[in-house]
Amino acid sequence: MQDFKQHAMLPATTHDEQARQDFVGAFRGHLSGRLMPGTYQVFASRVEPAFKAKHGRAPADQEEVRKVMTQDSFYQFWSAMQRRSQEMLWESVIDPTERQLPELIERARKLSRKNRGTLRLDPELEIPRYHRAADIHLQPGGYHTDFTADDVAAGVVYDKGINLYMGGALGAENDLTGNTLLAYLREKHPDFKPKRILDVGCAIGNSTLVWARAFPKAKVHGIDVGAPVLRYAHARAAALGVDVDFSQQNGEHTDFPDGAFDLVLSHITLHETSRSALPRILGECRRLLRPGGLMLHLEIPRGRTPMEKFMHNWEAYNNNETFARFMTDIDLVAESVKGGFAAADVQIDQFAPKLDVSQMNYTEHFFWKILAGWKR
Amino acid sequence: MSEMSKPPEFPKGHRPQVFDDPSIDQLHDAWLALATELAVAFERIDTLERLLEQRLGVAREQIEGYVADEAVAADRARRRADLAHRLLRPFREFREAAIARAEQHAPDPEP
Numbered sequence A: 001m002q003d004f005k006q007h008a009m010l011p012a013t014t015h016d017e018q019a020r021q022d023f024v025g026a027f028r029g030h031l032s033g034r035l036m037p038g039t040y041q042v043f044a045s046r047v048e049p050a051f052k053a054k055h056g057r058a059p060a061d062q063e064e065v066r067k068v069m070t071q072d073s074f075y076q077f078w079s080a081m082q083r084r085s086q087e088m089l090w091e092s093v094i095d096p097t098e099r100q101l102p103e104l105i106e107r108a109r110k111l112s113r114k115n116r117g118t119l120r121l122d123p124e125l126e127i128p129r130y131h132r133a134a135d136i137h138l139q140p141g142g143y144h145t146d147f148t149a150d151d152v153a154a155g156v157v158y159d160k161g162i163n164l165y166m167g168g169a170l171g172a173e174n175d176l177t178g179n180t181l182l183a184y185l186r187e188k189h190p191d192f193k194p195k196r197i198l199d200v201g202c203a204i205g206n207s208t209l210v211w212a213r214a215f216p217k218a219k220v221h222g223i224d225v226g227a228p229v230l231r232y233a234h235a236r237a238a239a240l241g242v243d244v245d246f247s248q249q250n251g252e253h254t255d256f257p258d259g260a261f262d263l264v265l266s267h268i269t270l271h272e273t274s275r276s277a278l279p280r281i282l283g284e285c286r287r288l289l290r291p292g293g294l295m296l297h298l299e300i301p302r303g304r305t306p307m308e309k310f311m312h313n314w315e316a317y318n319n320n321e322t323f324a325r326f327m328t329d330i331d332l333v334a335e336s337v338k339g340g341f342a343a344a345d346v347q348i349d350q351f352a353p354k355l356d357v358s359q360m361n362y363t364e365h366f367f368w369k370i371l372a373g374w375k376r
Numbered sequence B: 001m002s003e004m005s006k007p008p009e010f011p012k013g014h015r016p017q018v019f020d021d022p023s024i025d026q027l028h029d030a031w032l033a034l035a036t037e038l039a040v041a042f043e044r045i046d047t048l049e050r051l052l053e054q055r056l057g058v059a060r061e062q063i064e065g066y067v068a069d070e071a072v073a074a075d076r077a078r079r080r081a082d083l084a085h086r087l088l089r090p091f092r093e094f095r096e097a098a099i100a101r102a103e104q105h106a107p108d109p110e111p
């Protein structure tokens, strides 16, 4: 595994802060690699047999699994640990960030000036309800809350936080999702050479930069609803020597003209939206594509068996990924058709990950899901 | 928003309860925090031992081979007993309450 790259926008840590982060990371690795598989073992060895004895059949869906698994003492223990470790992960990163916040904000201002791409913020933008209602995956304040002028804390915390979340498996620049989708494009459509690229839900620009580097002549644009993550993204891009435009916009309705892009992307973003927002975002992607343009969305797997679906949806019930539960059985082709695509122009692929098994939080069968759509 | 304000301590949203008794959820959360701080303390001790070795020539074997004299041993024994006493406080309290209840409900001794 590659070491995490210590670029200029990451905070320094004291001896104890570093030890705390290292412990949380190691503990989570232990939880996913050693304890999580046990939930499948207790399901197979005692929970499912007891269910069968009572009902004469196996649990039919994830809801039936939920009723019995949440009563199992081993599952309860794993779940309590998983939840608390998620909170501790953010706390371990928030401490050093808050301690150095004035310096980090100052550093971001200086770096931003070096980015030849623009940063366009919109204080009037209405933050969607699906972000205001609960802090997604428990990061206090979410992606969008400014706690001080020119705040970048949400970005700093997210960058280091997701590195710990996946035990470093997201790569030196948290760029695994971007690299995966890029690998998909290269494999399936090696001749597609986009000149104008949009990344929707870019957060700290971790995936956006992958595309800017892969297509150095292209104009690359990242949008997100969160101001603090965008300020951070803009400064971080400069720290890593890449020029990208960032703007604060809702992917459901942007201010770009029709047909402004050859390629519109999102990485692990759709499952953090809502039932009504999803088809609107897909429709907006279509509007923004030129004829012959391509839309690509990378999503996380949601399980195949009832037990796997139940485990993946731990996030929905315990980690404030509230919309994720609807993503389990949603038909992304039908949603794209609602957004204006012809069903024949849309396809869903599974794509093998390059991931260490010890970092798979909910199942050992991990496949990225990719939604691809052409505008004809 | 000119002065600094802090993010909230607790994330917004539903807080799941895993166990039937919420105090068990809390207990697990507390021991996990304790384990983290233990890891932090171990790491600090490890750093200190390594610095002692590098800068002051106190070899790690000397730490392993250290034998407490009588006074130090007595001091340590007192501290161990004190720690056990503190740790077991909730159980003592629980036991005393149980005894008090049992005495209350016990039938009067035969005259």
Ligand SMILES: C[S@@+](CC[C@H](N)C(=O)[O-])C[C@H]1O[C@@H](n2cnc3c(N)ncnc32)[C@H](O)[C@@H]1O
Pocket: A128, A143, A177, A178, A200, A201, A202, A203, A204, A206, A207, A223, A224, A225, A226, A229, A249, A250, A251, A252, A266, A267, A268, A269, A272, A273, A277
């Ligand atoms: C999990 S993060 C994605 C991070 C990044 N794309 C990656 O590959 O790791 C999801 C991001 O999508 C953003 N987002 C959610 N809904 C959005 C919307 N309607 N418009 C723009 N951004 C949105 C969130 O603010 C958040 O930063």
